[in-house]
Amino acid sequence: MSSPPGTPQRSWRPSTAVRSAIAGERIELATLLRRRVIFVVGKGGTGRSTMTAALALLAARAGKRVLAIDVDAKGDLAAALGSPPAGFVPRVVQHNLSVLELRTDESFQEYLNIYFKVPRVARLTPLARVFDFIATGVPGPRDMLVVGKIAYEERRKETGGGSPFWDLILVDSAAGGQAESHLAAPKAMLTLVRGGIIRSQVEWIDALIRDPRRTSTVLCALPEEMPVVEAVELNDRLRKGSGVAVDVCLLNRAVDEPVTAAHRRFVAAMTEPEHESAVAERLGGSPTPLAAGIDLQAHLYDTTARYLRQLRNKLPMPVVPVPFIVDRTGLTTTRAVADALNSRLA
Amino acid sequence: MSGSDAVHVPERRRSARSEPAGLGRRLGSLDVVICCGSGGVGKTTISAALGMAIAAAEDKRVLVLTVDPARRLATALGIKGIGAEPVRIPKARLRKAGITISGDLEAAMLDMKQAWDRMIERYSPDRxxxxxxxxxxxxxxxxxSFVGSHEYAAIEALYELHDAGEYDCIVVDTPPSRNALDFLEAPSRLTDYVGSRLLSMLSGGPSRFGFRAMNFAAAPFLKLADRLLGAEVLAEVSDFVRQLQLLYDGIQGRARSVYRLLRSPQTGFVVVTTLEQGPFSEAEFFCAKLREFKMPLRAMVVxxxxxxxxxxxxxxxxxxxxxxxxKVAAALSDELHLRVSTxxxxFVGRTFxxxxxxxxxxxxxLAKLGRIGDVPIVRMPLFSEEVSELEGLVRIAKAL
Structure with missing residues (x-):
C-alpha cells in the first residue's frame, strides 16, 4: 500500500527530547492499516473514540474502504466522525468510511438471524434479557455477539464478487475489562462449548483474532498514574487472555513542547516590577498570569515525559505520544489528531 | 505569587465565608459517607482525604473502605498495604504530615470474592x-462480571460493617463502573434477576412462583439455547439458577434493609467529578437520580x-x-533589554x-452546578492529588 496522498499540515511540532525518545520505536502507519481488524482499547476517557475515528480517517484517505464500529454505542464514535448517531446498519459518513453501532439487544437478534435463521421479531426481547443473565455467567455468548458481528463484517464479500466488502474494520471497543472479555470470548467459548453448532463459527473467529497479520489492537493511555498502570496491565491480560497482538500504544493528551530557559527569562523579565506596567500597556493586559501558563506547561511536559518513559520500559511495542488537542470533540479535533498521528507513525 | 504554588497547592473554595465548616465537620456527624462518580475522577483519593478530614474534625472512629486495588493509596497513607482487614493509620505519622486527628483513622480494601461467598452462605437455606x-x-x-456485582458486594460489606457498629463513620469508595448508577441499582437488580419469572423458566423445575418451567413460552427458548450453547452448558446454567432461587427471600429482604440504610438521614452521598464532559454529565444525572430515590446528597467535590x-x-x-x-517581539526586546524571538x-501566549x-x-x-441543589461544592485544583505522599493527601484533606 502506498502512503497517504498529500502532506498534511503538522499541527504540532515534536520536541527534540520526544523525537529522540521516539526514534527506533516507530510503527509504520501503512503496516498498521494493512490489518483487517483493529481493536482500539483502553480505559474510559483515554480518547478511544477519537483515536478510532482518526485512524479511520487516515485509512479512508489512503483509499481503503473502512468500517468503524462503536461497541459502547454511546454515539461517541459517530460524533467524532461528525455524524449523528448511527445504528446497527452501517451508515456512510464520507467516501470510503462507514460507521456502525453495536447494542446487545439488537446484536442478539441479528446474531440469531445471521447464524441460526431465526426471524427478527420483537418477541425476542424478554428472551434477550434472560440471555443477558446467562451470558454474564457463561463467558462467551454475549461477547460472542460483539466479536461475531465484527467477524461477520470481516467475512462479508462484495455482491457478485469474491473481494471483501471492507478493507479495514476499526473497532472502538468498550472500556478496559469489557474489551478484554470480547477478545477472549472465542477462546473461552472453545473450552466450554464442545457441542452445539456454534463451535465451528467460534473456531474461525478465534483464528481471525489470533492471527497477528489480520488482527491487532491499539492501546490508548493518558499521561496519568492510573491510566498508565491500567494500560500495562491490560496489555498483559490481552496477550494472555485472547492471544491478540498489540501493535502500538498511543499516549493521548501528551504535552511535549518543553518550556525553555528563553521562555522563562522572557516571562520573568515581563513580570518584573520595573517592566510590568509598561509591558501591560503594550500588550493590552497584565503579563503576570502568563507565568502560571508556563509553569503548568512545564509541569505537564515533565509528567508526559515521565509516563512516556514508564510505558516504554514496561511495554514491548512502540509507544507514540499524541498531542493534546484543545478543541472540543468532533470532526475538527479528529482531523487534527489524524494529522498528528500521520506525522508520528512513520 | 509563585507560579508553581498556583499549580500545586489546593485553593480553598472562594466562597469559604458562606460555608464556614469544612466537609470534615459537615459530614462528621454521619454514620455512612458514600463517594460516587465515574471511574478515573480521583474517587479513591478523595475518599481517603474525606476520611482524614472527618477524623480530624471529630473524635470518631473512621473507616475508609476502598474497592480500588489501591497500592498507591496505601503508599499515600504511609502504610505497607491495605487488605480486607482494616489497618490503622498511625496518628504520629499523620501529625508529622501536617494533620492532627482527634479520632481514629483506619483503611480497608473490599475483598470481592469473600463478600460474595459470605453472602451466599448467609442467604442459603442450608449448607x-x-x-x-x-x-x-x-x-x-x-x-x-454480572453488571453491578462489585457494587452489590460493596453494599453488602458496607451494610455488614455498619450493622456491626464498630465504626462511628464509614467512608465508602464505590467501584469504578461505567455507570455510577449501578451502585444504587445493584440490590434491586439482583433481586429482580433472582426472582425473575423468565429465569425460572430456565431452572427446569416448577419455580417458586408456581410457573411450570417447561411451559409454552419456555420450550422454544430452551431449544434455541440448546443449539447455541450445547446441552452441558445449559444443564449447568439450569442447576445454578435453581440454587440461586432458593436464596431469593434472603436477598430480597436484605435489599430492603440496604435501601433503608441508603435513604437514612445518617447516610450521606458525596458526588466526585471532574469537569470533563463525560464524567460531568454522569455526575449531573447521578445527582438527579439521588433526588428521585430520596437518597441524601451532602456535597459535591469537583x-x-x-x-x-x-x-x-x-x-x-x-x-x-x-x-x-x-511586531510585539521586537518592541518587547527593546523594553526588556532582552532578545525575544517571535x-x-x-509560545508564551499560546500556552496561556x-x-x-x-x-x-x-x-x-461549573455554572451548571447551581442546578444540582443546595449542597456545598468543593473545588480541588489540578494536580493537588499527584503527590503520592501522605503530605499530598493531607493537603487535600485540609482543602476539603
Missing part, C-alpha cells in the same frame, strides 16, 4: 445449597479544576497580543490561551 452454589463454575463468573488565573481577562488580552502581533513570544480555552469550558460546566 448443602451453599456448597452447591460455591462449587458451580458459573458462580465465579457471575460474581466477576476535582482537577484549572486555577482561576487562567480566566484572567488581562492575561487573555496580553496572550492574544503575543500570538497575533508580529517564536518565544508566540490553550489553558484559557479549557478554563472557560470548565467555568461553563
Amino acid at each position: 448443602a445449597t451453599t456448597k452447591r452454589i460455591l462449587r458451580n463454575p458459573l458462580y465465579q463468573r457471575i460474581t466477576d 476535582n482537577r479544576v484549572l486555577p482561576d488565573v487562567f480566566r484572567d481577562s488581562g492575561g487573555v488580552a496580553a496572550s492574544t497580543t503575543l500570538v497575533e502581533d508580529p 517564536d518565544t513570544a508566540r 490561551l490553550n489553558r484559557n480555552t479549557l478554563a472557560q469550558r470548565e467555568a461553563r460546566q
Whole structure:
C-alpha cells in the first residue's frame, strides 16, 4: 500500500527530547492499516473514540474502504466522525468510511438471524434479557455477539464478487475489562462449548483474532498514574487472555513542547516590577498570569515525559505520544489528531 | 505569587465565608459517607482525604473502605498495604504530615470474592445449597462480571460493617463502573434477576412462583439455547439458577434493609467529578437520580479544576497580543533589554490561551452546578492529588 496522498499540515511540532525518545520505536502507519481488524482499547476517557475515528480517517484517505464500529454505542464514535448517531446498519459518513453501532439487544437478534435463521421479531426481547443473565455467567455468548458481528463484517464479500466488502474494520471497543472479555470470548467459548453448532463459527473467529497479520489492537493511555498502570496491565491480560497482538500504544493528551530557559527569562523579565506596567500597556493586559501558563506547561511536559518513559520500559511495542488537542470533540479535533498521528507513525 | 504554588497547592473554595465548616465537620456527624462518580475522577483519593478530614474534625472512629486495588493509596497513607482487614493509620505519622486527628483513622480494601461467598452462605437455606452454589463454575463468573456485582458486594460489606457498629463513620469508595448508577441499582437488580419469572423458566423445575418451567413460552427458548450453547452448558446454567432461587427471600429482604440504610438521614452521598464532559454529565444525572430515590446528597467535590488565573481577562488580552502581533517581539526586546524571538513570544501566549480555552469550558460546566441543589461544592485544583505522599493527601484533606 502506498502512503497517504498529500502532506498534511503538522499541527504540532515534536520536541527534540520526544523525537529522540521516539526514534527506533516507530510503527509504520501503512503496516498498521494493512490489518483487517483493529481493536482500539483502553480505559474510559483515554480518547478511544477519537483515536478510532482518526485512524479511520487516515485509512479512508489512503483509499481503503473502512468500517468503524462503536461497541459502547454511546454515539461517541459517530460524533467524532461528525455524524449523528448511527445504528446497527452501517451508515456512510464520507467516501470510503462507514460507521456502525453495536447494542446487545439488537446484536442478539441479528446474531440469531445471521447464524441460526431465526426471524427478527420483537418477541425476542424478554428472551434477550434472560440471555443477558446467562451470558454474564457463561463467558462467551454475549461477547460472542460483539466479536461475531465484527467477524461477520470481516467475512462479508462484495455482491457478485469474491473481494471483501471492507478493507479495514476499526473497532472502538468498550472500556478496559469489557474489551478484554470480547477478545477472549472465542477462546473461552472453545473450552466450554464442545457441542452445539456454534463451535465451528467460534473456531474461525478465534483464528481471525489470533492471527497477528489480520488482527491487532491499539492501546490508548493518558499521561496519568492510573491510566498508565491500567494500560500495562491490560496489555498483559490481552496477550494472555485472547492471544491478540498489540501493535502500538498511543499516549493521548501528551504535552511535549518543553518550556525553555528563553521562555522563562522572557516571562520573568515581563513580570518584573520595573517592566510590568509598561509591558501591560503594550500588550493590552497584565503579563503576570502568563507565568502560571508556563509553569503548568512545564509541569505537564515533565509528567508526559515521565509516563512516556514508564510505558516504554514496561511495554514491548512502540509507544507514540499524541498531542493534546484543545478543541472540543468532533470532526475538527479528529482531523487534527489524524494529522498528528500521520506525522508520528512513520 | 509563585507560579508553581498556583499549580500545586489546593485553593480553598472562594466562597469559604458562606460555608464556614469544612466537609470534615459537615459530614462528621454521619454514620455512612458514600463517594460516587465515574471511574478515573480521583474517587479513591478523595475518599481517603474525606476520611482524614472527618477524623480530624471529630473524635470518631473512621473507616475508609476502598474497592480500588489501591497500592498507591496505601503508599499515600504511609502504610505497607491495605487488605480486607482494616489497618490503622498511625496518628504520629499523620501529625508529622501536617494533620492532627482527634479520632481514629483506619483503611480497608473490599475483598470481592469473600463478600460474595459470605453472602451466599448467609442467604442459603442450608449448607448443602451453599456448597452447591460455591462449587458451580458459573458462580465465579457471575460474581466477576454480572453488571453491578462489585457494587452489590460493596453494599453488602458496607451494610455488614455498619450493622456491626464498630465504626462511628464509614467512608465508602464505590467501584469504578461505567455507570455510577449501578451502585444504587445493584440490590434491586439482583433481586429482580433472582426472582425473575423468565429465569425460572430456565431452572427446569416448577419455580417458586408456581410457573411450570417447561411451559409454552419456555420450550422454544430452551431449544434455541440448546443449539447455541450445547446441552452441558445449559444443564449447568439450569442447576445454578435453581440454587440461586432458593436464596431469593434472603436477598430480597436484605435489599430492603440496604435501601433503608441508603435513604437514612445518617447516610450521606458525596458526588466526585471532574469537569470533563463525560464524567460531568454522569455526575449531573447521578445527582438527579439521588433526588428521585430520596437518597441524601451532602456535597459535591469537583476535582482537577484549572486555577482561576487562567480566566484572567488581562492575561487573555496580553496572550492574544503575543500570538497575533508580529511586531510585539521586537518592541518587547527593546523594553526588556532582552532578545525575544517571535517564536518565544508566540509560545508564551499560546500556552496561556490553550489553558484559557479549557478554563472557560470548565467555568461553563461549573455554572451548571447551581442546578444540582443546595449542597456545598468543593473545588480541588489540578494536580493537588499527584503527590503520592501522605503530605499530598493531607493537603487535600485540609482543602476539603
